[in-house]
Amino acid sequence: MIEVKDIYKQFGDKTVLKGISAVFEKGKTNLIIGSSGTGKSVLLKNIVGLIQPDQGDVLYDGRDFTHGDKELQTEIRREIGMLFQGSALFDSKNVEENIMFPLNILTTMPQDEKLDRVNFCLQRVGLDNANKKMPSEISGGMKKRVGIARAIVNKPNYLFCDEPNSGLDPQTSITIDELIAEITHEYEITTVVVTHDMNSVMEIGQKVIFLSEGYKLWEGSNENITKSDVKALNDFVFANRMMKQIK
């Protein structure tokens, strides 16, 4: 479980996060949604420690990540897997080397075992024969899958996904969403997904947090998101014609 308490973040004279508090539950796909520029990715970066919040705490299973010492932060980070918006695969390494990278750096596992683990993860994300391909040789959807495989290779306790569907076609988006949900349930991990894709919300949003202009305006699940009376949320959810028709 990840607990975020009263997070504030300011860039220059613009306050991006204004006292965000939330609990991201274990074994669930927790979604942070909102329009572009509302602070979703900034919140995620605060949670994983890429940005230091001006005020507030982030607790990983009770461990204070924000104010903990460097050793504790490193220990927690080594329990984190993250899928980045652009996949962030290392250009100079092939698919296999990319996935094996966390094992090489963070473990003392023998080479055979590492290779078995890499092949298992590749199989898990449906990319059996892509080991030797370079990131430049694979499609956007495949890159996301490799990113997921790299994120889960070291058996993380926490999985973060920043806009996992951006730039993907609807079918591939659903496949990626399903994969994230399956992995979350299979390994009983805490997953936090930042998205503005309503399909993802409806598919995998077991817990949803809605941000608007730096505030958390709503919290619930995909089952009751359409019944909310928060105007900003309704504007966001029913922005497209299909959702309006459903309403």
Place this chain on the structure above:
Amino acid sequence: MKKLGKFLIFIGTMFVRRESFGSYISLTIDECIKVGYNSLFIVTIVSVFMGAVTTIQTAYNLVSPFIPDYVISLVVRDMTVLELAPTIMAIVYAGKVGSNIAGELGSMRITEQIDALEVMGINSTSYLVLPKIIASMLMYPMLVVLSAFLSIYGGYLISLATGIISGHDYIYGIRYEFIEFNVTFALIKAFVFAFLVASISAYKGYFTSGGALEVGKASTAAVTNSCIAILLADYLLAQLLLS
């Protein structure tokens, strides 16, 4: 001053939370190939021509019959060892290796590859920058030694080809009143310049933000700042060690 402080903190962070020693060995070897082996062609071309042109221009200026011919190669030797090989090569090195380092790190920054390392709990400065600086400090002095040799040899070849000075006189001149400390001085300069080029370029690349345009700007800034730093350090070292 703020930028200098940020640069010093950047250098300092390389030495905390380091990964295992073994992981740095392969990274440093890879970087040695990139900064050293891959620079051989440009160093060879520039050095040979630099020596040849220096020989011709020195001969052109020393027209007095009272100055023996071997002085030409003596001048070429001292100019090469003291200044041309370490300093001019450092400018070339900044253009090739410095821009490459800044471009590589800048691209990694904007494509979130550096963030990916940080999220994994890896000290990205230490993992990415330290091997580049070590490799640069290992390889650049070797490139300077090679450059000095090739430059003097280039002068020798052009002397034979044009007949400006006989081969015998040229060899006599490069041996005449040779001061060993000049080589030590050149190597000290090489170490300092190698550190400056690699660290300044890495700093510029590491803190890139934005897109492809900013990566280009970072590369340009890396080369410009490295060149200025080289020239300043060149003056300071000359003042400290030769005066």
